Amino acid sequence: MAENLEKVIQEVTARYGKDRTRMMDIVREVQARLGHVSGAAMDLIAREVKSHRVEVEGVVTFYAFYTDRPKGRHVIRVTDCVTARMRHVDEVVAAFEKELGIRVGETTPDGQITLERTSCIGLCDQGPAALIDDVPVTYISSDKVKSLVRVLRETGDAKKLVKTLGEGNNALDLVHSMVINNIRKRGDVIFAPFESGSAIRNAAAVSPAEVIRSVKTARLRGRGGAGFPAGMKGEFARNAAGDRKFLLCNADEGEPGTFKDRVILTEAPDLLFEGMAVAGYAIGATEGILYLRGEYAYLRPYLEHVLEQRRAKKLLGKGIAGKAGFDFDVRIQLGAGAYICGEESGLIRSCEGLRGSPRDRPPFPVERGYLDLPTVVNNVETLCCAARVLEKGAAWFAQIGSEQSSGTKLFSVSGDCRRPGVYELPFGLTVAEFLKEVGGDDAQAVQVGGPSGTCIDRGQFGRKLGFEDLPTGGSMIVIGPQRDILDVAAAFMEFFVEESCGWCAPCRIGNVLIRERLERIRAGKGLPEDLTYLEELCTTVKKTSRCGLGQTSPNPVATTLQNFRKAYEAKLLPARQDGRQPTFDLRAALSEAVRVQGREPVAH
DSSP: OHHHHHHHHHHHHHHTTTOGGGHHHHHHHHHHHHSSOOHHHHHHHHHHHTOOHHHHHHHHHHSTTOOSSOOOSEEEEEEOSHHHHHTTHHHHHHHHHHHHTSOTTOBOTTSOEEEEEESOOSOGGGOSOEEETTEEEOSOOTTTHHHHHHHHHHHOOGGGGOOSOOSGGGGSTTTOOOOOOOEEEOOSSSSSOOOTTHHHHHHHTSOHHHHHHHHHHTTOBOTTSSOOBHHHHHHHHHHSSOSOOEEEEEEOOOSTTOOHHHHHHHHOHHHHHHHHHHHHHHHTOSEEEEEEOGGGGGGHHHHHHHHHHHHHTTSSBSSGGGOTTOOBEEEEEEOOSOGGGGSHHHHHHHHTTSOOOOOOSSSOTTTSOGGGSOEEEEEHHHHHHHHHHHHHOHHHHHTSBOSSSBSEEEEEEEESOSSOEEEEEETTOBHHHHHHHHTOTTOSEEEETSTTSEEEEGGGTTSBBSTTSBOOSSEEEEEOTTSOHHHHHHHHHHHHHHHOOOOSHHHHHHHHHHHHHHHHHHTTOOOHHHHHHHHHHHHHHHHHOSSHHHHHTTHHHHHHHHHOHHHHHTTOOOOOSSOOOTTOOHHHHHHHHHHHHTSOOOOO
């Protein structure tokens, strides 16, 4: 067994040039072949790539999709995001537990199937959903569970679960997915017809500085939510010292309620890769990395095929578009289920083969990023927009949208609405107009920008979606009048507690304390002073956390406290004048002492 293990490790590490920075790929392949990455395997990997055991173990234990312990031959990961809960996912989980005879987190006695819950898998518009191995399974009901388990047991192949194919490229042999695109509205930027190579030829006809100038003139801002000017970021990287520079595309959309990148990667990868090449030319990078979230592994064969086609057309590689010195290529780095890697420095560390813990800033990535070299990190939608700017011109792009938010925005819409899916709409529309479009007219609230964004009430539906008012990375969760807003906030806080990398105390501890106090209120045991405590704690966590996750993680409670305070107050106990805590349970507090001593306390 030890000899076979050593042979596997040598083969896998050799395939990746024994390059320590390819640790993510090495660990994934070792696990695929051996079922898990044991301590002995970690030692051998460290030896082969000339690393330390602690670095290998750090990677294996950090990412949700890796394991150092044996799991079943098949792993069923049922999504547990708030929109799945709106669609009765708990009933689906209960059906799986009954059919498999195990609880969540356990493996069947025959070692065949492990059942787990996971956070958002990018299928919020067609849930409840699950990843079974790497195969996305949509619209699961408790009635369907029995047949899913039967097929998996009988065939041993999760791909056999795909009985009907989704539309568009989902039906291609290289994708073969039941996922549907759900494109409800096509705009002029992302989902309009595109001639491959057109933006590259226009870029190659001018200098890199002129490409950056066009992006700045178009007023293109990053589509991740923060809205940093894309042209300015490119200019910083181009002017940074260093002969070698990198462009990284963040396709790790992990915010619950976000799935727009999934659709772009399925239906418009050519536009994305064109944008990457244009951006690489502009900043002087010859190497690009597409960081693809692990939940979208089923798209990788198709994306690799598109890259090969572009190389054959001289739209990637050396001398792109016949221009000497225009050299740029892309490799795909697969993630492994860590939301924190959506933060740009966490993503960079993951690409370097490390835990995805964010780094301190400064220095910023444009100065010292991937491999400590100047790096631009843009998301999928931003790079698609950059390609359109070069294809159709800065003036064309700038006239779409609003004054401070040019272009269109892709919205991932889920929750309590009649028409969930992906919408490409110009910036500047009001929330009320948006709700009418998606069939959510009776909403009591909208979660704008996912859990890290803002939960607004009906009184704010006149606000405009854009950087000047309500910015959003794309996630729009419609919350109907029948929902308890505190239940929604609690689900989001569970997500942040789970996804914190644990590096800094404010995020690691503060989010747990926020969740605990929220749970006390939901249970009807809260006091009026608990609201003040929550407000102060949210402020502390936001101001003292190390990275963007901690700085926005209190938002589910902070924004609902601000906009739905009456919902909190309705669950509170009246204030007591004697200073005693009605939530203190003396018997519970003494239970451990009673157990140890084996007797009940003597009453006096």
